[in-house]
Amino acid sequence: MENQLFKRKRWLLTLTYASVMGCTLGLVGYVFDRIVTNLSYQSVQKEITSLASNIHANVEYKLAIPGKIPADIYAKIPELCPIYLNCQTQFQQQHRHTLVNIDRYYAIFIDTSGKTRATLGIYPNVPKSSLSSLENLRWDHFHDRAGKGYQQLTLEIHTPDNKVWGYLQVGRDLTDINEYLNNIHLIITIGIIAIGFIVAIASWYLAGLAMRPLSQSYQQMQQFTADAAHELRTPLATLQVIIENGRAEYQHLAPELTNWLDRIERQNIRIASLVNDLLFLSSLDRPDNKPIFEPCCLTEIVLDLVEEFAITATAKSIDICSDLDLDRQIWIDGNSEQLYRMGANLIDNAIKYTPTGGKVAISLTQTLNDVSFQVRDNGIGISDADKELIFNRFYRIESKSLPPQHSTGLGLAIVKSIVDAHSGQLTVWSQVGKGSIFTVRFVRNLKIN
Structure with a gap:
C-alpha cells in the first residue's frame, strides 16, 4: 500500500x-521556429524587392x-521573352549569367488589361488569375500545380509622362527555402x-528526491504506530x-461497582479493537509481509457473514438478505x-448507517472475467465530498439522523488495503x-466450481 501510494x-x-x-521547451521551439521562418521570408522579400527595383x-x-x-529592351535584356514565343524550355535547358537567376x-510584364506581354526566367505553372492579381506593391504567396511554393511582388510601371504602362511581377521559387x-x-x-527524454529522466529522479523525506516520515510514523499499538x-x-x-x-461487597466496571x-x-486494527493495517503496509494466498470459497465466506450479522441486523429491525447461487460455489x-x-467491515458499516426498518442486501456474482461482491443498503448515503475521504484512516461520517457510532474510522481503510492486496x-x-x-x-485467478 505504501509503495503504491508513493509511487503514484x-x-x-x-x-x-x-x-x-515540455510546455516550456515547446514554446521555446515554436518561438525559435517562427523567428527563423520570418527571417527567411523577410530575406526572400528583400531579394525580390531588390531585383524588382x-x-x-x-x-x-x-x-x-x-x-x-x-x-531595344529585348536587346538590353536578351533573356526577356515575348509571350508569343515559348522560352520556358530554353530557359530550363540553358544556365548562364543573366539579369535574373532563372533557377x-x-x-x-503585364499590361493594364491583365495580358502578359513578356516573361523572364521560369515562371510558375499556375492559373492566370493567380499571376495577374494586379495591385501595386502587392505580395502574394501561392503554390503551382506541382506544389512548389512561390513568393511574388507586383509593382506598377509608369511611362515617362506618368501614365500607367502596366505591371511588373517578380517572384521567387521557395523550394530551397522550404x-x-x-x-x-x-x-x-x-x-x-x-x-524531453532527458527531462523525463531528470524529473523522475527529482521526484524521487522530493518524495524521499515524505517516505521516510511516513515509514517512521508507521513504525511508531505499530510499536505503540504493540506495546x-x-x-x-x-x-x-x-x-x-x-x-x-x-461485586458482592459493593454492587454499585458493576456499572463502573462495565463502563471501563x-x-x-474499544481501545483493544483500535489497537488490533492499527496492528493489522501496519502488517498490510509492510512490503515484506505478503499474505499467503490459497483457494478461498467466497460463497461460504458470504454465507458465514450473513449468519453472523443476522442477529445484529435483527436487533436493529433491519432486513438483511443475500443473493447467492448455492448450486455454484465461487x-x-x-x-x-x-x-x-x-x-465484515462492509456489512457492519451498512448496518450502522442504515436507520431502523431499513434493508441491507449482499450479493456475490461471477462473470467470464471477474467476481463481484456487493453490499447495498438504503441508509443515510454518502455526500460527494465524503466519498473522496471515506477510505482515509480515522475518517468518520457524522449524521444527525442516527445516534453516534462508536467507530474508529479504520474499517473502510482496512477494506481498501485488503482489496489492494488482492489486486481487486x-x-x-x-x-x-x-x-x-x-x-x-x-x-485474477478465477475459479468456479
Whole structure:
C-alpha cells in the first residue's frame, strides 16, 4: 500500500515536472521556429524587392507606350521573352549569367488589361488569375500545380509622362527555402524529443528526491504506530484481567461497582479493537509481509457473514438478505481471513448507517472475467465530498439522523488495503438519503466450481 501510494505520487510529480518543462521547451521551439521562418521570408522579400527595383529602374524610362515593349529592351535584356514565343524550355535547358537567376527567380510584364506581354526566367505553372492579381506593391504567396511554393511582388510601371504602362511581377521559387525550413523543423523536433527524454529522466529522479523525506516520515510514523499499538496490547490485556477479577471478588461487597466496571470494560474493548486494527493495517503496509494466498470459497465466506450479522441486523429491525447461487460455489485465490474481515467491515458499516426498518442486501456474482461482491443498503448515503475521504484512516461520517457510532474510522481503510492486496477494485455509489452500494471486483485467478 505504501509503495503504491508513493509511487503514484512520484509519477504525479514526474508528470508535473515533465509537463512544465515540455510546455516550456515547446514554446521555446515554436518561438525559435517562427523567428527563423520570418527571417527567411523577410530575406526572400528583400531579394525580390531588390531585383524588382533593379529591373524597374532599367526598363521603366523606355516604356513610352502603355502595353508595348520596345525592341531595344529585348536587346538590353536578351533573356526577356515575348509571350508569343515559348522560352520556358530554353530557359530550363540553358544556365548562364543573366539579369535574373532563372533557377530561382522570374519576372512577368503585364499590361493594364491583365495580358502578359513578356516573361523572364521560369515562371510558375499556375492559373492566370493567380499571376495577374494586379495591385501595386502587392505580395502574394501561392503554390503551382506541382506544389512548389512561390513568393511574388507586383509593382506598377509608369511611362515617362506618368501614365500607367502596366505591371511588373517578380517572384521567387521557395523550394530551397522550404527545404531549409523543413530541416530546421526536423532539428527542432528531434531536439525537443531528445531533451524531453532527458527531462523525463531528470524529473523522475527529482521526484524521487522530493518524495524521499515524505517516505521516510511516513515509514517512521508507521513504525511508531505499530510499536505503540504493540506495546499497548499487554497493558490492555492486563486491564481486562483486572476488570474480570474485580467483578468476581468485589461485586458482592459493593454492587454499585458493576456499572463502573462495565463502563471501563467497554472502553477497554474499544481501545483493544483500535489497537488490533492499527496492528493489522501496519502488517498490510509492510512490503515484506505478503499474505499467503490459497483457494478461498467466497460463497461460504458470504454465507458465514450473513449468519453472523443476522442477529445484529435483527436487533436493529433491519432486513438483511443475500443473493447467492448455492448450486455454484465461487472461488478465488486469496487470504480467507482478510476476505472475511473485508466483508465484515462492509456489512457492519451498512448496518450502522442504515436507520431502523431499513434493508441491507449482499450479493456475490461471477462473470467470464471477474467476481463481484456487493453490499447495498438504503441508509443515510454518502455526500460527494465524503466519498473522496471515506477510505482515509480515522475518517468518520457524522449524521444527525442516527445516534453516534462508536467507530474508529479504520474499517473502510482496512477494506481498501485488503482489496489492494488482492489486486481487486473497490468502487462506491451513493446518494444522500437513498443509500450506498459498495462493490468489490476480483479479476485474477478465477475459479468456479
